[in-house]
Amino acid sequence: MIILGTEYAGEMKKGIFTVMHYLQPKQYNVLSLHSSANEGPAGDVTLFFGLSGTGKTTLSADPKRKLIGDDEHCWSDTGVFNIEGGCYAKCIDLSAEKEPEIFNAIRFGSVLENVVLDEQSRVVDYSDDFLTENTRCAYPIDYIPNAKIPCLGGHPKNLILLTCDAFGVLPPVSKLTPDQVMFHFLMGYTTKIPGTEDGIVEPQATFSACFGSPFLVLHPQKYATMLAEKMSQHQTNAWLINTGWVGGSAKNAKRCPLKYTRAILDSIHNGELANAEYETFEVFNLSIPTSVPGVPNELLHPRRAWQGTDAEFTTALHSVGKMFNDNLELYKDGASAETIAAAPVVPV
Numbered sequence: 443m444i445i446l447g448t449e450y451a452g453e454m455k456k457g458i459f460t461v462m463h464y465l466q467p468k469q470y471n472v473l474s475l476h477s478s479a480n481e482g483p484a485g486d487v488t489l490f491f492g493l494s495g496t497g498k499t500t501l502s503a504d505p506k507r508k509l510i511g512d513d514e515h516c517w518s519d520t521g522v523f524n525i526e527g528g529c530y531a532k533c534i535d536l537s538a539e540k541e542p543e544i545f546n547a548i549r550f551g552s553v554l555e556n557v558v559l560d561e562q563s564r565v566v567d568y569s570d571d572f573l574t575e576n577t578r579c580a581y582p583i584d585y586i587p588n589a590k591i592p593c594l595g596g597h598p599k600n601l602i603l604l605t606c607d608a609f610g611v612l613p614p615v616s617k618l619t620p621d622q623v624m625f626h627f628l629m630g631y632t633t634k635i636p637g638t639e640d641g642i643v644e645p646q647a648t649f650s651a652c653f654g655s656p657f658l659v660l661h662p663q664k665y666a667t668m669l670a671e672k673m674s675q676h677q678t679n680a681w682l683i684n685t686g687w688v689g690g691s692a693k694n695a696k697r698c699p700l701k702y703t704r705a706i707l708d709s710i711h712n713g714e715l716a717n718a719e720y721e722t723f724e725v726f727n728l729s730i731p732t733s734v735p736g737v738p739n740e741l742l743h744p745r746r747a748w749q750g751t752d753a754e755f756t757t758a759l760h761s762v763g764k765m766f767n768d769n770l771e772l773y774k775d776g777a778s779a780e781t782i783a784a785a786p787v788v789p790v
């Protein structure tokens with residue numbers, strides 16, 4: 443592998459990750475995962491899949507849980523392991539209040555990249571995006587106080603698919619059936635927001651198979667099938683979490699506050715959400731909990747949270763549903779009938 447002309451250290455780790463997407467499944471029958479991972483006090487492991495900017499790093503750094511890793515893992519016959527020795531966090535608008543673990547990990551021995559600092563005082567201004575929105579810090583994993591060393595854990599109890607939906611149509615949390623996991627894993631939907639990729643100035647829907655299409659070497663169905671087998675063998679629960687917009691689109695609403703996403707995760711981890719009451723969300727046929735401690739009820743259901751008219755919500759919902767179905771056309775040949783049946787049903 444040769445990397446030319448880069449001004450971004452992320453190319454190196456993602457390059458090695460691509461090699462792993464070949465070596466691990468082919469040589470060792472081990473599944474490579476574009477996910478973060480952490481472990482609760484009872485030893486329960488959670489995987490967070492998601493494309494760039496959906497919250498893998500932010501949400502896996504949780505003071506109540508041990509960090510196994512923030513981005514690149516493998517799932518073998520004995521459990522999960524991290525393939526990196528550190529984290530690569532986004533620094534734009536970083537604050538000690540909102541993300542204390544990451545903020546405090548930035549100290550002597552960390553490498554800050556593309557941030558702007560005051561030449562005299564050498565104090566960093568994390569809000570400055572003069573060079574890029576995609577400012578970063580690489581730090582050894584043990585700079586996070588509750589890192590799990592060595593970075594491995596048992597078979598995951600919970601699997602979380604993260605998406606950042608800038609259209610405001612997906613619920614902040616829904617419980618997935620095994621077929622829905624396969625469907626959403628193959629689709630890998632999110633919205634690119636200004637950040638990791640050059641040239642993205644406004645939100646743009648994107649689909650990236652297995653939440654990491656640039657790193658895949660084999661057919662996406664190979665990874666999806668391995669995931670389905672492992673989840674069924676270890677009875678892993680699965681959830682779809684929208685860390686993006688709710689109540690409206692990115693044009694007129696606010697991103698789901700981090701504190702609410704964290705409260706949702708707490709309910710997943712303490713087992714409350716698995717036993718909650720659910721209602722069915724139209725078109726995507728998703729199961730939404732009717733309440734989650736610490737989260738306003740109206741926020742949980744995208745139609746009820748919507749600040750505009752009902753008709754506007756319907757149009758937005760149908761338009762995102764149609765984008766999913768258009769993307770599904772690419773995978774129809776290799777996907778099972780059950781996976782296809784988990785696609786949104788958009789009224790004509």
Ligand SMILES: Nc1ncnc2c1ncn2[C@@H]1O[C@H](COP(=O)(O)OP(=O)(O)O)[C@@H](O)[C@H]1O
Binds near residue numbers: 697699
């Ligand atoms: N509800 C939310 N959940 C997760 N992240 C959020 C949320 N709202 C805003 N953010 C911000 O979004 C960014 C997520 O980036 P990051 O955790 O690095 O994603 P990834 O590791 O998946 O690339 C962070 O800057 C975080 O502060």
Ligand SMILES: C=C(OP(=O)(O)O)C(=O)O
Binds near residue numbers: 452494498513
């Ligand atoms: C380093 C990257 O991953 P993430 O943004 O998820 O940290 C990247 O996609 O360039």
